[in-house]
Amino acid sequence: IAAVHHNPTGLRLRAALVKVVASSLIIGSGGSGGREGPTAQISATVISRLCGALRIPRPDARIAVAAAMASGIGAIFRAPLGGALLGAELLYRDDLEADAIMPGLISSIVAFAVYGSVYGFQPIFGTMSGLTFVHPAELLWFAVVGVAAGLLGRWYAQAFYAGGALLQRLPVPRAILPAIGGLCVGLLGLAVPAVLGTGYGWTQLQMTSGWMLSSPLWLVLVIPFAKIVATTLSIGSGGSGGVFGPGMVIGGATGAALWRIIHDMPGVSSSPAPYVIIGMIACFGAIAHAPLGVMLMVAEMTGNLSLLAPAMIAVAIATMIVGDNSIFHSQLRNRLEAARLYRGTPAP
Known part of the structure; x- marks a missing residue:
């Protein structure tokens, strides 16, 4: 995001190559992080270097890097339409880059086709065609999900940066910090295994009423908070991974916890899946300031x-x-601020 706004041809290829190895080690060993952040950075870096080599003008390079970011996200989530819109929305807090939508659509579907030809085209969470919305009165409960997801999302963004700043002040070499974070995450994972790795498998479990009703209430309630702590320790300490995936898992766990509390109330669905899905959308769509892209992405991830x-x-x-509040501090407010930055004049 910072490269698109400030130096679209300045991303370093070496950093992307290191990102592949570092992210594999962090996430593969149980660190709490997402695959989409590294994937988006690697995709954007390749195009950034190509734009630099071909001397592409800065306005076109900005769009190309944004489209590359969209292609990486669309492929890894098997959600090309949501990924394309996300690439345009993630650049701003209160706006979207309209010029990046069409290139993003093309790059995202191409990346999805290539990725899917190897790993398949099935939605990440399978096809949930059985889920339907038929009771308008349930909108009241979904509004409560929005409140809970907004509060958890806001706390996630604030805790992530505050915790990261606190970790960076520890009087140890910077290269040691991710090891300290990893040790703490491992200890936390002994008590709450759901915090380890991407967390998507646990999100699938939370979509089933059998697991939700048989699990201890304290575990269901603590998962979203523990995931915030684990992500702060894993990525805030300097580890390599994305904050997108954990944000979705935190939102899904929030919706699941709310369902567990209210599942006996009138008008509440017998399945927690709708609450998990809508919690994912509400939480990360809000803190990423990308509601349209995340809504479509989650719909594609569930096939519903x-x-x-x-x-x-x-x-x-x-x-x-x-x-x-935003989980991406490099976002600008809107295209007017970006235009002022591009012309070299201060934003208001």
Whole structure:
């Protein structure tokens, strides 16, 4: 995001190559991080270097790098449409880069086709065609999901940066910090195994009523908070990984915990899956300031579009609660601020 706004041809290829190895070690060993951040950075770096070699003008290079970021996200999540919109939305807190949408659509579907030809085209969470929205009264409960997801998302963004700053002040060599973070995550994982790795497998378990009702209530309630702590320790300490995936898992766990509390109330679905899905959308759509892209992405990840109506309610409420807080500090406010930056004049 910073490269798109400040130096679209300045991403270093060496950093991308190291990112491959470092992210594999961190996430593969149980660190709490996502695959999408490194994938987006690697994709953007390749195109950034290509734009530099071909002397592509800066305005076109900006769009190319944004489209490359979209292609990496669309491929790794098997969600090309959501990835394309996300590449345009992630650049700003209150705007989107309209010129990047069409290139993002093309790059994302090509990346999805290449990735899917090797790993398959099935949605990450399988096809959940059985999930439907048929009771308008349940919108009240989904609004509550939006409140809870907004609060957890806001705390996630604040805790991640505050915790990272605190870790960076420890009087130890910087190369040792990720090891300290990893040790702490391992100890936390002994008590709450759900914090380890990407967490998508646990999110799938939380979509089933059998697992949710048979698990201790304290575990269901503590997972979203523990995942925030684990991600702060893993990535905030200097480890390599994305914050996107953990944000989705935190949102899903928030929706699951709320369902566990209210599942006996009138009008509540017998399955926790809708609450998990909408929690994912509301939480990360709000803190990334990318509600449209995340809504479509989660719909593609589950193979189900029927929950978009309640998701719109939840993500709107969550966005109001999150306010100007963002998990991506490199975002600019809008295209006007970007234009002023490009012309070299100070933004208001």
